[in-house]
Every structure is written in C-alpha cells, then in structure tokens.
Amino acid sequence: MTDIISDVSMVQTLCDPGEGKKAEEFYNHTDGERFDTVKNFYFQQHVQQTYDFAISKMKKYEDMDKLMLDPWSALELGGSFTDDSDPDTELDQIYHSFQVAEALRKLYPDEEKYGWLHLTGLIHDLGKILTPAFGEPQWCNVGDTFPVGCMFERVGVFPEYFDYNPDLKHPVYSTKLGIYEPKCGLNNLIMSFSHDEYLYKVLTHEKNASQFTEKKLPIQSYYMIRYHSFFPWHKFEAYTCFENEIDKENKHWVQIFASFDLYSKAHDIVDIESVKPYYQNLMKQYLPAKIYF
Template identity: 45%
Template sequence: MAPTKSNSPISMIDPSQLLRPEPVFSDKPIDAFRDYTIDDSDPIKERVRRTYYLMHTNVTVDLVKQKREKWLKFNHFKSTIKDALIKLNELVDESDPDTDLPNIVHAFQTAERIRQDHPDDDWFHLTGLIHDLGKVMAFYGEPQWCVVGDTFPVGCQWADSIVYGPESFKDNPDTYNPKYNTKYGIYQPHCGLDKLLMSWSHDEYLYQFLLHNKSKIPESGRYMIRYHSFYPWHSGGDYRHLTNDKDEEILKLVLEFNKYDLYTKCENVPDIEALWPYYEGLIEKYIPGVCEW
C-alpha cells in the first residue's frame, strides 16, 4: 500500500481539509463533517457536546491507569471477532456528529471503500472493518465518554485543537496539577507516541487486544487502529514536540486510513449479509477463533 504523502507540517485545527479525498466518497457535503458547533436545539450536537465534556472532565492520568489495569487483563468475556462485530449493531456512537447509524454499518462502509482502492491489501480491508471494535467496552460497564471520541495524551497540557478546546477541561483536576499542566508534563521532548499515556478509548484497547490475541494483522494496521482517533496530532498539528521520526511514518499510515474512516459515513448502507463470507475469510486468516477480551 502506498500511504498518502505528508511531508509538510500540519497546522490546521479542522481536519476536513487535510483528509479531503478525491473523489468524495460520501453523498454528504464535505463541510458538514466533524461539525462540533454548540447548538442546544440540535439533539445530536447536544449529545456530542455532553459526551465530550464528560470525557474532558473525567479522563485524568489516574483514571487512564485504572482503565488500563482493568481492561488489559483481557478477562471480561470471550468472543469471536464476528460475534463482537455483530454486537456493534446495537451501538450508536454518542460522540459522532456525522452519523446516527449503528457502528457496524460504519465498519462495513470503511472496509468496503478501502477494498475498492486497495484490492490487494486484504489486511487493510480487515483493519477497516474492525477499527472501532474496541467500542464493545460500552456493553461491559463503561460509559461512552470513556470508550468513544477523539483521543489525546494525559499528563501534559491540553492542546488547543482538542474538540471544544481547553475550556472543556475546566473541571478536570489534572488541569490544575503542576505535574501535568505544562507543555511537556511527565514526558521528554520527542519521546515518541509509544511513550505517551493516551486517554483511554477503543483505539488503545483494540491495539492491545490484537497484541494479546496474537493477531497476524501487520504493524501498519495496528498503528492505524491505535492512533486513528488522535485528531489533535494527525490533523490538528499538535503534540509534534513529543513525536519522533518513527511517528512521521506512522502519520502517513494514519492519514491514509482516516480518509476512509471519516468520509465514508453516509446513508448508503452496504449489504452486510452478502459481504460476511469475504470478511469471515479474513478473520480466519488474521485473527481466528475465540478471543479474550
């Protein structure tokens, strides 16, 4: 796969221009994606705002450590990948302003558009299908604000490009902790993404899940999953003082993935039943059997 070229610094807050694909994948106007304007009269916009404000109030260094301790034991349930995907039919992402469809529809929309553009990279097709699968945590006691939405590092200053901005963290205790509220916080300059303690979400959980269950999805796919929601970095241009040369290569992969993740959200629902046999073959190839979650 030939990733999108990305040699120039990213400086914009709105990722829609950066991730603009040609041709447009969706029947929805491009400027309508990722609209986080506050409008109390719009129930979807208000749902999104409420979800993010709860996230930004509650996600602290301590909470992330607690969630890692809880979930990375992988002792909550056992399931095949297919059965976990079917579970997503019951989930509508409360942080997503772009679609009100069940998450499994988005999974197939993403996978099928990747398959069209990259027909020979079957691991990439499967990556698109499962990239949000970590959201199953929402069925096992986790509130959506701790599962969905854009991610960001904890333990350092909140970036301006985080959805709703630093103001949304005004009730977060880490905002006032001198160990955590400086530019570098608990990190060293250019320490690399691997050293960052990210806000707990479906991204990090699924990345660790794939490692734990010895998935054969290549490293490129695992990094796409791990950082696809890290918009303040890959689209907002923030946190570059913490990244290193390896992360520049990861950035190319994530940007290639995200144009399919973001712009395939539309009302055109794939024929999921007809597509299952193809994707069941990929599941059997890359992450077969019953997995530990």
C-alpha cells in the same frame, strides 16, 4: 503498499460523500441535529479523563480475562450501539465499520496486497465493545483521544472543557511535557482511555498475539487502530513534541485512514450478509479464532 493514495483531499473526492452532504460539513461540532448530544459527551469526557483514571482503567482490563469471543461475534456485539460523540451518523456502529471497510476495498480491491487494510477498516472500532459488553460509559470509550499526564493542547473538539479537568491543577500534568520526554514516541504516552487504546492492547496481548494466524497485521494497521481518533495529533498537529521517527513514518497512514473513516459515513448502508463471507475469510487469515477481551 507505497502506491496508496496520500492526498487527503483526493480521498474526500474518491469516497464521494454525495450530494446530500459536502466534505467540509463532516466533523462538524458547531451545530446540527446531534449537537447537544455531542456537546454533552465531550463535556463529560474532557472533565473526567484524567491521568489516574486512564491508568486505573487499563489496569482493570490488562489481564484480558473478562470475555472470549470469535471475531465476528465481537464485531456484532461491539457494533450494537450508536456513538454519542459522532456528529455525522446515527447508525449503529456495525454499519459504520462496513462502510469504512467497503470504501477501502473499493479503492484498493487487490485482496492479496490490501486484505489487511480492508480488515483494519472493519475492525478499527472493535474496541467499542467496552460499552455493550462491560457497561463502560461512552465518554471513556468513544470520541477524540488525547494524552494524559501532560498539558492539554487547545485544539480539536470543545477544548474549553479541559478547564474543568482536575489535572489542570496538577504541578506536573499541567506542564507542556508533563511526565514525558521530548521525542519519547507516542507508544510511551498514556492516552485517554478509549476503544482505540483498548483494542490495540487486546490485539497485542500475549493471549491473543501468541495464537497462530496465517498472516500478520502490519505496523500500519496497528497505528490506524490505535491513533485514528487522536485528531489533535494527526489533524491539528498537536503533541508533535512527542513524535519519534517511527511515528512520523506512519502518521500519513493514520491521516489517510481517518479520511476513509470520516467520509465513508455518507454512503448507503452496506448489505452485510452479501459481504460477510469475504470478511470472515480475512478474519480467519489475520485474527485468532477466539479473542480474549
């Protein structure tokens, strides 16, 4: 796995955004056709994602007793809506998932060596099932993520909206470290509630993790799933005071994956039926036959 591309600019080139859109035009939150939708989304998210809210939501789903689906059905259900936080695409999420997976497969075609990576590309947004399955509003499902219980760092998308978050007035949550210790590790942070953290908790929950699978996803896959939306950390170098050595070792994997996640959106729509057998086989190898949500 050490030969994976580590230069983000190279990933931009190899993903070939196409003549219609330059690489620097992606992740644009200043104008564009979807600007009003995206702006409204982030206002709602930044104002309502508090420490208490995140804790209450994870408590709600901690038993993973609300739904049981086979992986392919979960993919179809979770991909059945358009992400209001995304300025780069109006496609339903399932098409985006296949664009990412196929972009990774194109550059790393060795199934034996990188099958886990192809599958990670496909399922990285599976947690977005929160909206179509359980009716969760998009502002607590999609979009960039950030820690709660500590000061909001002023980077990324519309950081000024944090001024309206009630935690800004909390005597502890409003401080640099908040409730955490330096170098405590990202694993010990309470993140804003989202599809990233939710899917990580789904896959690692005893009901799912204890089921037999032929192969296991590596730690790099879990980092990609859990932190690909944590742009303040992997893009803007914020919250690094909480990093431990394991976070540092895996950060570049998240950065590379985030580039595929971003720049593959300009690709043509994937013919899902033609690639379905390949990904169903990967699901059979790495995922439980039934997933508890």
